[in-house]
Amino acid sequence: MTTQPGAHRPSGPRRMHGMPPKHDSPYETDHKQTGTMVCDDCRIVQHGGRWSWGGPPPGETHGGLCPACRRIRDRRPAGTIHVPASMLDDDFTLEKMARSVESAEREEHPLERIIDIEPEGDGLLITTTGMHLARRISAHLARRSHQKAHVRYDEQDEVTVDWNE
Numbered sequence: 001m002t003t004q005p006g007a008h009r010p011s012g013p014r015r016m017h018g019m020p021p022k023h024d025s026p027y028e029t030d031h032k033q034t035g036t037m038v039c040d041d042c043r044i045v046q047h048g049g050r051w052s053w054g055g056p057p058p059g060e061t062h063g064g065l066c067p068a069c070r071r072i073r074d075r076r077p078a079g080t081i082h083v084p085a086s087m088l089d090d091d092f093t094l095e096k097m098a099r100s101v102e103s104a105e106r107e108e109h110p111l112e113r114i115i116d117i118e119p120e121g122d123g124l125l126i127t128t129t130g131m132h133l134a135r136r137i138s139a140h141l142a143r144r145s146h147q148k149a150h151v152r153y154d155e156q157d158e159v160t161v162d163w164n165e
């Protein structure tokens with residue numbers, strides 16, 4: 001009888017298209033977690049490895065903090081967008097745009113939230129709890145300004161976006 005290496009290691013290294021390999025991050029969803037967790041902060045529910053808004057299914061639940069709330073608490077963004085001054089509007093509609101992207105993604109990606117939108121020099125710094133939301137906001141910005149975003153991923157599966165050469 002032969003043993004296939006890796007056959008019983010479903011949590012082994014995974015590679016996604018051009019993305020860096022996954023590393024253990026304290027903010028990853030623990031898919032081995034059993035039962036139902038309700039986040040103490042945002043009340044989001046984890047059941048069967050999935051997070052969603054809305055009430056928990058019947059049965060026992062336990063508390064804790066979801067990965068998004070942990071990042072917010074630790075101020076440890078998964079997405080960081082440096083918006084240069086040249087891309088800002090006078091009336092700061094950019095912040096409104098970022099918030100509307102967030103609410104459009106909210107249902108399908110409950111762990112993707114804006115942590116903060118704050119001045120950074122003459123520009124703006126937008127931080128998010130998830131890479132997906134950072135990419136969505138950056139794509140909107142790039143389209144509006146007709147300037148291609150410069151996107152970098154690091155080993156902790158965090159993304160930084162800027163428009164510098």
Ligand SMILES: [Zn+2]
Pocket residue numbers: 039040041042043044065066067068069070
């Ligand atoms: Zn939460």
